[in-house]
Amino acid sequence: MxxxxxxxxxxxxxxxxxxxxxxxxxxxxxxxxxxxxxxxxxxxxxxxxxxxxxxxxxxxxxxxxxxxGAFQGERLPLNKLPNTRGLGGLSAGSSAVIGHHELIRSGALHDATPHDVEYLTGTMGLKTIIDLRTDLEIAAKPDPAIPGVQWVHVPLLDTWEYEEIGLRTLTESGLEEMRNQGPEMMVRLYRKIVGAPEGIRGLKKFFQILLAKRSGSVLWHCTQGKDRTGVAAAILERILGCDAQVVEQDYLQTNPCLHMQEDQTEAWLTKKLHLSQKTARDFSFLFEARPEFLQAAWDIIDTEFGGFAAYLENQLGLDQEKQAQLKRMYTC
Known part of the structure; x- marks a missing residue:
């Protein structure tokens, strides 16, 4: 040629x-x-x-x-991991993009097939997994052990903060409270991810791991790959230079990925808890990324921590040099 x-x-x-x-x-x-x-x-x-x-x-x-082709937040071609996505190709300002085969966001990995593991370790060069879940979630559905891949536990919520929502599904009164106040509960959850001590400690460690990476790609995940994973991704993308529109679009890309799981949950609520299909749909917030949820995290950072720049430096220990290092490592 x-x-x-x-x-x-x-x-x-x-x-x-x-x-x-x-x-x-x-x-x-x-x-x-x-x-x-x-x-x-x-x-x-x-x-x-x-x-x-x-x-x-x-x-x-x-x-x-x-x-x-840039993944630009698109789902990776995996069999049993519906919300595993590469950040490669997302626009990081006017003259840079996030590098390919570097950063992967995901839901839980317990259902991964041999093909999925082979794709992640082979094609995507996976070397580090950061598990953002609670001890209880991990005990119930542990990640598979993958040879040559380091697994690190970095919880962003304590067990009670996370299970406060899940336990409500066990009683009729709890379900009714979730139905009426569910979105408000999610807003509180996002505030805790960025504002509670456990969340701040976890996010600080998350970025320490990214800064210490020497080879291969890093994958971080929670259970659905929506809330804790989404907040960590959004903060990282802002640091790397992505504008507000790119950050929000990547965050909302979770919705088409989790559509099938939402359908399955509606069916479970209808069958096991004898709810009508219409009532079951009232719980869609559990499987949706909504702009107001992410905005709640930005708002608490602005009101309680003096803005994004101050939050990065004072809470997460990311001064200007460390932010520049992240850009050098993960954009091109």
């Missing part, structure tokens, strides 16, 4: 050999293509759909080891 000459959106001409290209992907906005070369330099080009299709076909035919 001949050299590729393209002019980027800033008017700068680039000449690539196929072997020079590390990553080729189409932006979420139609007509934009990003290329990252082997020196981790990013350029954005305005190409129409025909030009993009032709160029992609030629690059694939070249046989060069090019990474096509």
């Amino acid at each position: 001949e050299s590729i000459a393209l002019t980027d959106i800033n008017g700068i001409r680039h000449v690539y050999e196929p072997d020079d290209i590390l990553w080729f992907f189409e932006e979420t906005r139609p007509g934009l293509v990003r290329i990252i070369n082997t020196e981790r330099q990013l350029a954005t080009f305005a190409l129409d759909s025909r030009q993009t299709a032709v160029l992609k076909k030629e690059l694939k035919a070249s046989g060069s080891p090019i990474w096509f």
